[in-house]
Amino acid sequence: xxxxxENELKKLRPVRPSAxxxxxxxxxxxxxxxxxxxxxxxxxxxxxxxxxAAAATFLILARVDFRPTxxxxxxxxSATPPLQQKAAALPNYQATGLTQVVYSKRDEGLVFPRGAxxxxxxxxxxxxxxxxWRDRQSGAQLAVSYPTEEVTLIPVSGQ
Amino acid sequence: MENVATHEDWKVxxxxxxxxLVLFARQWVRSPADAEDVVQDAFVRFWRRNLSxxxxxxxxxxxxxxxxxxxxxxxxxxxxxxxxxxxxxxxxQPQFEQLDDSQRQLVAALDHxxxxxxxxxxxxxxxxxxxAEIGEALGVSQNTAASRYRYGLAALKKTFQxx
Numbered sequence: 469x470x471x472x473x474e475n476e477l478k479k480l481r482p483v484r485p486s487a488x489x490x491x492x493x494x495x496x497x498x499x500x501x502x503x504x505x506x507x508x509x510x511x512x513x514x515x516x517x518x519x520x521a522a523a524a525t526f527l528i529l530a531r532v533d534f535r536p537t538x539x540x541x542x543x544x545x546s547a548t549p550p551l552q553q554k555a556a557a558l559p560n561y562q563a564t565g566l567t568q569v570v571y572s573k574r575d576e577g578l579v580f581p582r583g584a585x586x587x588x589x590x591x592x593x594x595x596x597x598x599x600x601w602r603d604r605q606s607g608a609q610l611a612v613s614y615p616t617e618e619v620t621l622i623p624v625s626g627q
Numbered sequence: 628m629e630n631v632a633t634h635e636d637w638k639v640x641x642x643x644x645x646x647x648l649v650l651f652a653r654q655w656v657r658s659p660a661d662a663e664d665v666v667q668d669a670f671v672r673f674w675r676r677n678l679s680x681x682x683x684x685x686x687x688x689x690x691x692x693x694x695x696x697x698x699x700x701x702x703x704x705x706x707x708x709x710x711x712x713x714x715x716x717x718x719x720q721p722q723f724e725q726l727d728d729s730q731r732q733l734v735a736a737l738d739h740x741x742x743x744x745x746x747x748x749x750x751x752x753x754x755x756x757x758x759a760e761i762g763e764a765l766g767v768s769q770n771t772a773a774s775r776y777r778y779g780l781a782a783l784k785k786t787f788q789x790x
Contacts, residue, residue, distance in 0.1 A: 470780055473787070477737075477752045480723040480730055482650040489649075489663045493641055496671045576695075577766035578688035580672055587685065589766065 561601035561610060569596045581621060588621040640680050641670060647754040648690055653722055654746050655694035662694075669693040683756055684763035691746075691764065736786040744779035751776055 572594040652662035669689040761772040
């Protein structure tokens with residue numbers, strides 16, 4: 469039954485794009501070719517088996533961890549000012565704690581940031597942060613809680 | 628003599644891929660003109676980065692990314708497209724050529740699928756990507772891509788009865 473349905477779907481032919489699109493892309497490629505002399509050389513993409521074997525050996529020996537580290541992570545947007553900055557605004561209060569509760573972390577897939585060399589993976593993290601301060605003299609406590617959202621771009625290399 | 632792929636090869640390749648890519652882009656932007664803009668933008672950006680044209684997963688990810696960028700750039704229009712996009716536009720600007728009654732029914736059923744299932748179906752059926760490539764383009768596992776495909780077909784079966 470699945471095959472039958474798949475065949476029915478395959479019979480549908482997507483509408484051809486306008487001829488204008490082809491010529492627009494052709495012009496854009498020609499422009500880009502003139503300005504950047506971009507020529508794709510297929511051999512560039514061929515796998516260099518010797519290099520691959522060497523890289524594999526290196527990975528096994530070095531046990532390189534590909535998980536993004538703090539250094540490789542590039543935070544694009546964060547609405548959270550640093551704790552020190554907040555504390556400076558309250559001279560009599562001493563910061564006593566910060567709680568961050570991540571309640572949503574969504575991988576939005578590959579994106580191509582303008583000006584970047586290659587694709588990146590965009591991860592959107594929603595958190596609730598709670599800061600606590602304590603007045604040094606009176607002992608009064610103050611807590612501020614608010615939602616924050618952080619967008620992280622993690623460079624990806626797959627080619 | 629070295630085998631050099633110039634933009635002529637890209638042009639040929641683009642002509643072959645364009646219908647499927649435009650259909651894929653139309654899963655987010657319903658206007659054909661916007662979809663063509665998205666595909667052009669993504670394709671040229673892809674070409675400029677010297678990425679391998681054989682990497683169809685990355686090409687589809689580029690189209691998806693460009694479509695989402697367009698939506699975010701114009702929130703008001705995006706809302707209108709998401710909320711107001713309705714039967715009128717669907718019927719006036721078809722995504723497929725020369726449909727008979729049964730096929731129209733099938734396209735209507737397809738339109739009502741959840742977006743995550745529909746995009747997998749579009750990539751698999753009309754762009755002929757493997758589940759591994761679909762997973763890579765969407766940032767999900769191969770198994771998740773295959774599951775969405777199966778769920779999509781199952782949902783289509785419920786609403787569409789071949790004549």
